Amino acid sequence: MKKIAARMAGFVAVAGALAGPVADACTRFTYIGAENNVITGRSWDWPNDGHADLWAYPAGISRSGNGNDKNSLHWVSKYGSVTTSAFNIATADGINTEGLSVNILYLSGSGYAKPVSGKKNLTLLSWGQFMLDNYATVNDAVKDFGSGKYNMLAVPDVDGKKMDLHMAISDASGDNAIFEYINGKLVVHHGSQYNVMTNEPSFDQQLSLNTYWQRQEGNFLPGTENPSDRFVRASYYLSNALRSTDYQQEIATVFSIIRNVSVPFEKAKDASRPNLYPTYWRSVADLKRKIYYFEETNHPNVFWVELDKLDFKPGAAIKKLALANGEIYSGETSKYFIAAQAFTTPQITPDK
Numbered sequence: 553m554k555k556i557a558a559r560m561a562g563f564v565a566v567a568g569a570l571a572g573p574v575a576d577a578c579t580r581f582t583y584i585g586a587e588n589n590v591i592t593g594r595s596w597d598w599p600n601d602g603h604a605d606l607w608a609y610p611a612g613i614s615r616s617g618n619g620n621d622k623n624s625l626h627w628v629s630k631y632g633s634v635t636t637s638a639f640n641i642a643t644a645d646g647i648n649t650e651g652l653s654v655n656i657l658y659l660s661g662s663g664y665a666k667p668v669s670g671k672k673n674l675t676l677l678s679w680g681q682f683m684l685d686n687y688a689t690v691n692d693a694v695k696d697f698g699s700g701k702y703n704m705l706a707v708p709d710v711d712g713k714k715m716d717l718h719m720a721i722s723d724a725s726g727d728n729a730i731f732e733y734i735n736g737k738l739v740v741h742h743g744s745q746y747n748v749m750t751n752e753p754s755f756d757q758q759l760s761l762n763t764y765w766q767r768q769e770g771n772f773l774p775g776t777e778n779p780s781d782r783f784v785r786a787s788y789y790l791s792n793a794l795r796s797t798d799y800q801q802e803i804a805t806v807f808s809i810i811r812n813v814s815v816p817f818e819k820a821k822d823a824s825r826p827n828l829y830p831t832y833w834r835s836v837a838d839l840k841r842k843i844y845y846f847e848e849t850n851h852p853n854v855f856w857v858e859l860d861k862l863d864f865k866p867g868a869a870i871k872k873l874a875l876a877n878g879e880i881y882s883g884e885t886s887k888y889f890i891a892a893q894a895f896t897t898p899q900i901t902p903d904k
Contacts, residue, residue: 632864
């Protein structure tokens with residue numbers, strides 16, 4: 553009992569130093585299987601499901617990073633992608649035809665610098681799609697985007713919530729990178745070891761907190777829905793996950809971990825925890841086979857999309873798999889994607 557009490561005292565000291573107020577809770581991680589299969593899992597935790605739909609975008613689409621802004625970044629997509637949209641204005645999650653995955657999560661306290669002359673503008677709402685359109689590997693993204701060559705424009709509240717965001721990317725080699733904007737500067741953590749991300753505090757502090765728990769050797773784990781606790785649990789389960797040569801078991805393993813660090817539907821919390829929300833959906837992306845799995849908490853089925861069954865050649869139609877009206881799917885769903893007009897990402901007036 554004395555040993556446990558001492559450990560708890562140490563944890564309280566560390567947690568008190570690192571943990572800020574609880575914010576919107578999402579989790580993501582990268583799993584590597586017995587045959588080097590690379591699979592990412594993520595949860596979406598918010599007051600609602602973000603009115604999510606799935607989209608299939610071909611290569612060859614002309615895009616703008618900030619509408620008609622004269623200093624906007626413009627590009628033509630090099631790669632096709634399957635994505636999950638949020639609020640019909642942004643890409644929140646997805647995988648491209650090269651096996652690069654993007655997961656955008658909330659990070660309380662993010663700080664974006666004012667635009668710098670000579671750099672092109674890109675908004676947070678265009679960030680995810682820009683990465684999927686332009687990069688085949690994590691290393692490509694870190695070398696280019698990670699150089700800080702673009703202005704990242706903050707956006708007004710969406711659905712009544714602040715858009716303080718950070719991003720994790722992974723590729724089929726198992727490489728990972730975390731991108732955060734802290735005090736106006738882009739901070740990049742690059743390496744296969746950076747395989748878990750939740751929310752606040754900033755990623756370097758999450759790593760410090762996790763180091764404390766690793767010394768406990770799994771004797772006990774923090775069990776709340778707080779981001780730092782979910783980070784620790786996801787890291788522990790990932791390091792002890794079954795490495796199977798059975799593909800179905802690998803996907804089941806990833807789902808088992810992301811479900812374990814999800815937030816259940818609960819009665820209202822006290823006023824000191826206003827931003828803690830349940831998990832509305834989960835995605836699992838197989839980066840080698842290029843299969844995107846999806847699960848809605850309010851619906852009974854897991855379904856998936858095999859990218860090889862869709863047409864991503866330049867000139868192909870943009871297609872949508874509608875979810876926002878309560879549609880229910882099961883199994884492989886590429887045949888249910890239908891041609892659709894892409895949503896428009898709002899233009900943001902740069903803060904001079």
